Amino acid sequence: MLTHESVVSGKRISADLKELAEIGRSDDGGVYRMAFSEADMEGKDWLEAKMQEAGLETSRDGACNVIGRLRGREPDAPALLIGSHIDTVPCAGILDGTLGVLTGLECLRVLKQREQVPSCDIELIAFSDEEGRFGGMFGSQALAGQITPDTIHSATDPGGERLEDAMKALGLDPWEALQARRDPQSIGGYLELHIEQGPVLNKAEEQVGVVEAITGLFKWTITFSGEPNHAGTTPMPMRRDAFMGVADFAHEVPRILDENGSDRSRATIGRVELTPGSPNTVPGEATFTIDVRDTDETVMNELAGAIRKVLAAIARRRGLRFSYQVESWIKPVTCDARLVEQVDAAAAAGGFRYRRMESGAAHDAQIVASVAPVAMIFVPSVDGKSHSPAEWTAWDDIEAGAQVMLGAVERLAFDA
C-alpha cells in the first residue's frame, strides 16, 4: 500500500469536465451526448486522447467501451477496473457517469506520475450506452457476456432507430460486441464513482457515500376495471369506480412499506391513465404503474405478496376486477465486502464526512456484479437533482469522492 501521499487535483478534474461538457452541449444548456451519436463518438475520441496523454494504453472493445490501461507488475493477475460512462440522456447535466470516468482518469494520472507499479493492471473503462438509449446497458452487458446476436439485432431507440444502423453509421461493426465479453477470472474487481442522484447526502451535508448495495426493483402495470357511468345519474353506492380503486391502493402504500418493507424500500405510482377520462364519467378502467425497490430480494418478494393481497381486497370491496403485468424484476446487488471495506477505509483516512448507503438507481456496477466483485462511491447531488442541466455537486465533494477512489485503488492494487 502506498503511503497515502497521493492527492488528486481538483483543478485538472474541473478542466476535464469543462472540456467534455462542450461536446454535445446544446443552446438550451443541456448536454445531448446520447449513446452512439456523433457527439458520443466525439466524446470517446476526446477521452481516448486524454488517456493517452496521461500515459495509459488505450483500446476499444467490440461494444465500443473505451479502456485506458495502467500496466501492473503481474500481467496475469486479475485487473482492477474503475470507471462509469460518458453517454448522457437528452438534455443532461455535465456530471452523472462522466464524473466517474473523469475522476478515474485523474486517479490513474496521479498513480502514473508516482511511477510506482501496481500489483495488477488497473483499467479505466467508459461503458457504452449506460443510459439505455437502446434499451439496456449495452457496454457493461457486453463485457459481462449478456449480449446475444438477438440483442444486437432487435435493439431500437425510442425513436425507432436500430442499434445496428446507428453503429454502422459510425463505422462500427455491431457484431463485434459479442467479442467484448471478458473472462470473469480476468477481473479482480470494479469500482464506480457516480453522483448519488438522490437527496440523502446533500440533506445530511455529507460528502461521500460508501455504497453497500444496489437496489433491485420490480415494475408492474396494474389495471382495475369497473363500470363507466354517468357522473350525475349514478348514486355513489351504485358505482364501480376504477379510479377509487387506485386511490385506495395508493392510500395503502405507506402501510405496505411499514409492514413488509425496510427503510430502504421505495414504492412509486408514476403513471395513471383513466378510461374514458372524461370529467363527467365515473372511470370504468384505471391503469397505473408501480415501481417498487429494495436491496433485499426477500423483502421485494414480501412487498409483491402484500401488494397482490391489497389489490385483491380492494377489487372485492369495490366490485372491480384487477390484473397486473410484470414489466420487470431486477435482482438487488450486494457490493463486495472487501471492496466496500477498502472504500470505507479510504473515506475514513481522508477525514471525509461519509456514510454507508444503498444505491436506489441502476448503474453499470449492477451488471458487472454478475462477473466480478463491485463497489461504488457516491458524491452528493445538490437538491437530489440529476438528468437535467440543474444537476450539480460541490467542487469540494467532487474532490473528496475522487480522493476516496484514489485511496481505495491504492489499497486494492498496491502492495503494503
Added chain:
Amino acid sequence: MLTHESVVSGKRISADLKELAEIGRSDDGGVYRMAFSEADMEGKDWLEAKMQEAGLETSRDGACNVIGRLRGREPDAPALLIGSHIDTVPCAGILDGTLGVLTGLECLRVLKQREQVPSCDIELIAFSDEEGRFGGMFGSQALAGQITPDTIHSATDPGGERLEDAMKALGLDPWEALQARRDPQSIGGYLELHIEQGPVLNKAEEQVGVVEAITGLFKWTITFSGEPNHAGTTPMPMRRDAFMGVADFAHEVPRILDENGSDRSRATIGRVELTPGSPNTVPGEATFTIDVRDTDETVMNELAGAIRKVLAAIARRRGLRFSYQVESWIKPVTCDARLVEQVDAAAAAGGFRYRRMESGAAHDAQIVASVAPVAMIFVPSVDGKSHSPAEWTAWDDIEAGAQVMLGAVERLAFDA
C-alpha cells in the same frame, strides 16, 4: 279534466321509434344524428311530417327547434310545452331525448283524435343541439333568450367546425336564432319525458320517476405541484409526491359527502394526468377534475368549501402547492310544485310503480326553467346505460311514461 279514458298506443310509439332510429344509423349499430348534421335535418323533416300527419300546425323557429301545435280554446293563454330533443351524441342509442319527443307526439295524436279542445295551446317541441355539439343547449337557450350574437359567432364543435358554418351549409341563417326567444308570459309550463340515464329506477324495478329537481353541478380542474424525483434514489420521507396528494383527496371524498352533502350529492374524479408520467419518476405535478352535484345550491357551496379545506390541508401536510380552476357552476333547478303534483297524480292514477326523484343529468328543462315552470318524467334505463347502442327501456315502461305524460297534460290543459 278529461275522464282519463285516453290511452296511448305503444304500437304507434314503437313504429315511430323504429322509423326515426334508421335516420343517422351506422353500421356499428349506433345512431349518429349530431346537431346540425344532414341526418339531424333529415330527422327534423321526418318529425315535422309526422306532426302534420297527426294534424298539428308545424313551424320551426330561428334556432331550428321543430314545433307542432295543438290549438287551444284561448289563443292568448300561456301555452303548455312538452318535448325534448332528437339530436344525438355520436354512436348513440335510439331513445334518450327522442323518446320524449315521440311519446309527446303520441300524446298529442291521442288528444287530437278525441277532438276535445284544450284550454290553451299545447306545443310539442324538439329542441336543437341538446347534446351540446356546439357547447351548450342551443335550442332551449335560444327559446329562453340566453343566446347572443357572440354565442353564435364563437360556438365550435370538438372538431373545430363553427356553428355558423354548419348552419349555413344546411341553408339556415344562424342570426335567426336570436329571434327564437319566447316571451316568458307566453309559456305556461314545460313537461319533458326522458330516460333516466342512471340505475335508480331499474334497480328498484320502478316504471316512472317524477322529477322534483335537476341537480346543479360544479366542475373544477385541480393541480397539485410537488417535485419530480427519481423513484429509486428518493427516500419516501423526502418526497413531495403530487399524485399522493390526489390519492389523499380521493380518500377524503366519501367523508366530505357524508359530512357536508345530502343523499343526492355526487362527486366524481373523472380525469387524472401526472407529469412527467414516467413509471420511475415521482410525479411532480398531478392535475385532476372533480365533478360535484347536488340539487341544493347551499349544499353545493358547503361541498365546495369542504373541498377547499381538504386541498389546503393535504398540500400543507405533503409540502405541495395546489391551485384550482372553476370550469363551471350550474345552479340546480327545483321543479314547479304544481306541475310535479299533476305528474304525480297521473302516475298514481295509472297505477304505476313510481317514485319522486332528482335528475342527476342536465336537460333542456333546466334551461327552460329560467323562463317557465317545468317538470320532468323519467323512465328506467336498463342497467343505467345511455349514450350508447346498449341504451334501452322496457316497452311496458315506455308506455307507462307516455301514459303519465298524457295524464299530466290532460290535468294541466283541459278543464275539469
